[in-house]
Amino acid sequence: MKRSFFLFTLILLALAAILGACSGDRGGATDDVPSVSDNMPPVEEPIRGGEIVVGIAQDLGSSLDPHQMVAAGTAGLREVLFNVFEGLVRPTPDGELIPAVAEDFTVDGNVYTFTLREGVRFHNGEPVTVRDVIYSIERSADATSVSTFVSAFSVVTSVEALDERTVRIEIETPDLEFLAFLTIAIIPEGHDDQARRPIGTGPFRFVSHTPQESLVLERFEDYWGAPAYLDRVTFRIFGSGEAMAMALHAGAVDIAAHLTADMARTLPSEYYYLAGPMNLVQALYLNNAVPPLDDVRVRQALSYAVDVQQIMDIVADGMGHPLGSGVHPGFTRYFHEGLVGFYPHDPDRARELLAEAGLADGFDLTITVPSNYTPHVITAEVLVEQLRAVGVNASIDLVEWAWWLSEVNNARQFEATVIGIAARDLTARSMLERWVSDNGRNFINFDSPAYDAVFAAAQAATDGAEQVRLYREAQEILAREAASVYLQDLTNLVAINAQLAGWRFYPLYVMDLVTVHFVG
Amino acid sequence: MRYAIRKLVTLIVTLFAVSLLAFLAFSVIPGDPAVLQLGVNATPEALDALRAEMGLDRSVFVRYFEWLGEMMSGEMGQSFAHGVSVRELVGDRLIITGSLMGMGFLMTLGIALPVGVLGAGGTAGRCEHRPLQGILTGVTQVMMAVPPLFLGLVLTFVFGVTLRVFTPSAFVSFRESIGGYLFYMLFPALAIALPKAAMVVRVIRSSVRDELRKDYVQTAVSRGNGPRAVLYRHVLPNIAVPVLTFAALTLIMMITDSIVVEQVFSIPGAGRLLVSAIGARDYPVVQALVVVIAAFVMVVHAVTDVVARGIDRRIVF
Numbered sequence: 001m002k003r004s005f006f007l008f009t010l011i012l013l014a015l016a017a018i019l020g021a022c023s024g025d026r027g028g029a030t031d032d033v034p035s036v037s038d039n040m041p042p043v044e045e046p047i048r049g050g051e052i053v054v055g056i057a058q059d060l061g062s063s064l065d066p067h068q069m070v071a072a073g074t075a076g077l078r079e080v081l082f083n084v085f086e087g088l089v090r091p092t093p094d095g096e097l098i099p100a101v102a103e104d105f106t107v108d109g110n111v112y113t114f115t116l117r118e119g120v121r122f123h124n125g126e127p128v129t130v131r132d133v134i135y136s137i138e139r140s141a142d143a144t145s146v147s148t149f150v151s152a153f154s155v156v157t158s159v160e161a162l163d164e165r166t167v168r169i170e171i172e173t174p175d176l177e178f179l180a181f182l183t184i185a186i187i188p189e190g191h192d193d194q195a196r197r198p199i200g201t202g203p204f205r206f207v208s209h210t211p212q213e214s215l216v217l218e219r220f221e222d223y224w225g226a227p228a229y230l231d232r233v234t235f236r237i238f239g240s241g242e243a244m245a246m247a248l249h250a251g252a253v254d255i256a257a258h259l260t261a262d263m264a265r266t267l268p269s270e271y272y273y274l275a276g277p278m279n280l281v282q283a284l285y286l287n288n289a290v291p292p293l294d295d296v297r298v299r300q301a302l303s304y305a306v307d308v309q310q311i312m313d314i315v316a317d318g319m320g321h322p323l324g325s326g327v328h329p330g331f332t333r334y335f336h337e338g339l340v341g342f343y344p345h346d347p348d349r350a351r352e353l354l355a356e357a358g359l360a361d362g363f364d365l366t367i368t369v370p371s372n373y374t375p376h377v378i379t380a381e382v383l384v385e386q387l388r389a390v391g392v393n394a395s396i397d398l399v400e401w402a403w404w405l406s407e408v409n410n411a412r413q414f415e416a417t418v419i420g421i422a423a424r425d426l427t428a429r430s431m432l433e434r435w436v437s438d439n440g441r442n443f444i445n446f447d448s449p450a451y452d453a454v455f456a457a458a459q460a461a462t463d464g465a466e467q468v469r470l471y472r473e474a475q476e477i478l479a480r481e482a483a484s485v486y487l488q489d490l491t492n493l494v495a496i497n498a499q500l501a502g503w504r505f506y507p508l509y510v511m512d513l514v515t516v517h518f519v520g
Numbered sequence: 521m522r523y524a525i526r527k528l529v530t531l532i533v534t535l536f537a538v539s540l541l542a543f544l545a546f547s548v549i550p551g552d553p554a555v556l557q558l559g560v561n562a563t564p565e566a567l568d569a570l571r572a573e574m575g576l577d578r579s580v581f582v583r584y585f586e587w588l589g590e591m592m593s594g595e596m597g598q599s600f601a602h603g604v605s606v607r608e609l610v611g612d613r614l615i616i617t618g619s620l621m622g623m624g625f626l627m628t629l630g631i632a633l634p635v636g637v638l639g640a641g642g643t644a645g646r647c648e649h650r651p652l653q654g655i656l657t658g659v660t661q662v663m664m665a666v667p668p669l670f671l672g673l674v675l676t677f678v679f680g681v682t683l684r685v686f687t688p689s690a691f692v693s694f695r696e697s698i699g700g701y702l703f704y705m706l707f708p709a710l711a712i713a714l715p716k717a718a719m720v721v722r723v724i725r726s727s728v729r730d731e732l733r734k735d736y737v738q739t740a741v742s743r744g745n746g747p748r749a750v751l752y753r754h755v756l757p758n759i760a761v762p763v764l765t766f767a768a769l770t771l772i773m774m775i776t777d778s779i780v781v782e783q784v785f786s787i788p789g790a791g792r793l794l795v796s797a798i799g800a801r802d803y804p805v806v807q808a809l810v811v812v813i814a815a816f817v818m819v820v821h822a823v824t825d826v827v828a829r830g831i832d833r834r835i836v837f
Binding site: 059061063068150151195196210211212213236237238239240242243244246247249250252253400401402403405406407409410411440 | 549550551552555556557558563564565566601602603604609673676677680681684687688689690691693782783784785786788792793796799800801
């Protein structure tokens, strides 16, 4: 249904391209390049001010509370609120952590000491105090709340104010990755309507939200750092990606992210597009507990049977970054480049391994795919053909997202699924912890004592370099055991109005608008 | 009066049945609103807390009767997915979808009645205008075959993207500007109306044709009435009831069309809300909309009955 809809759009757009070429080409050279300008941001002087519309093809969900927003369906909300909230520290486009609400910090084993920055104000005009910081951290750690950071903050043993500007946080044991959790939003104590009227310290302040219509932000004039260029940003919420594509063609949207390659290819000349990483690990995730997938040789055979390059060619014109294990390249420090191509495309080897496992005649495999994620559906379709070549009779079971969450992710009632897994913060833990055998989120039932041991050692490491080495080792185990058939990090195509510049990609699923500006 | 009471009882019984069915359906199909809201990274404790907050820790029957009680008292509960009361969420959206369907229905009648009657007039006359009839048949055939979804895309493309008469997806709330709102709704309404108008034209034409074969028409003609007089004075009043009944059916079918068209035009209406509420397992919202839709269908039928009887006194309930 969704795809046929999209095909219609494509046909229409193709028609448009043809008609446009016929009528509008009076005085000039014919060019077979799609009408997208020169695909580079303009370089003229930035102008302060202006309003833009950002397209979002997804509902923003119920609560705008920054401590509850890690939900699966609300990734779009995370992108939006990145502009409204800041933590003691914040991530940079390079994947580093820099002080934000805090001006400075020291780490001494399991004790973190933060000095608050002078002159940081909330959007309601109140200055940020140590009490607000303590409140924010305790709220995130409160297991009785619906905070999604509870497990991350369960290691906090005490949070206290040393003086008016200093906060001391103590955790159970030294943890090299704990700092990344302190990107959680600092919010004012006593404002208990964050869900509907969020108040933070970020460069934009919240103005209004109308469900399924729009969310409006305005520049926060008292921002402590370099202020935003734009006066006002309206996030317009679309019913579907196709509706958003139409709006792009009509010039009704200035920025739209997560476009498909087809959408980007047919953009009108008022836009350029930038390609960055989507920051997720797309894989054919295999249920390691069901036969015959519980046999490592079968999983390896599937890995050899798959041609990742062909998938990338078909899904996104060859864009994307191939993966060999469970960490994407955005994690520059941890990403194990050497594992890419660990299983080269080798159908003969795949058949050999299947024969060794006693499956010379192949087997039936059901791939469950959430129907609302077009790239994953297309990927699954290509996978079916590639697996058929080695005798595996794969079929696709399209399900709605709610179904996927409860049956695949929670009940683990599936054989294989295509999905992309994103990290919620900049720690390797957020990508690798899931595959520890007794982890509640280990929906593929991966069970490797070696992996558990290496992961535990990495957690306990007190030396950064040692920890990186252990995390890489963990990735090697995932690859060797063929925990899943690792495919790629998809490409995030962003269409941007040719009058705008300043877009920056992050290694996280966020959208930073503070540097976006019009040019003169 | 007896009719009114009987209809009212049927309405209430049906609403009970429909709402109970919807409740049971959601308890059978997989999908957990708490998981949908907190996502794949949620801890079991957080999920349990949210389920308790949503009242999902109790049995489906307990929840059904609680919901019934709330409905009786005029409350509709809180939306899981949007964190506001269902009444607040649904109110404006029903106005939007209602006016979309209303505009669509008016357009349907505005197009179909003249075209259908004129087309039928051609049939009534001895000198049937063959080419014109052929074109009419062809156009209605195509229009009936085109789904509103595709028509919506074509209209957006032609009037929004190419001619830029309106800005796609730049919906104007009726609270901001009534004029801007009505103008934006013009094209979505047209997308709904054209296929339905084609159907109504067909029905009018075939009814007229059937009617013309009847004996009383011969009698009327032989008494010296011209073809037009026969058509307007005798035939049209006789086909009014079947045409009206069919038009009422198209109004009901527009419920599903509006769901699709609201997605295409990014209209924040009840149809789009219903789709997203089902996806998000937002039970309170789904329940409220199901009840409203069921009630609407039954009211349309009842009104049709009454109007039909107003036209033709022979109809008994």
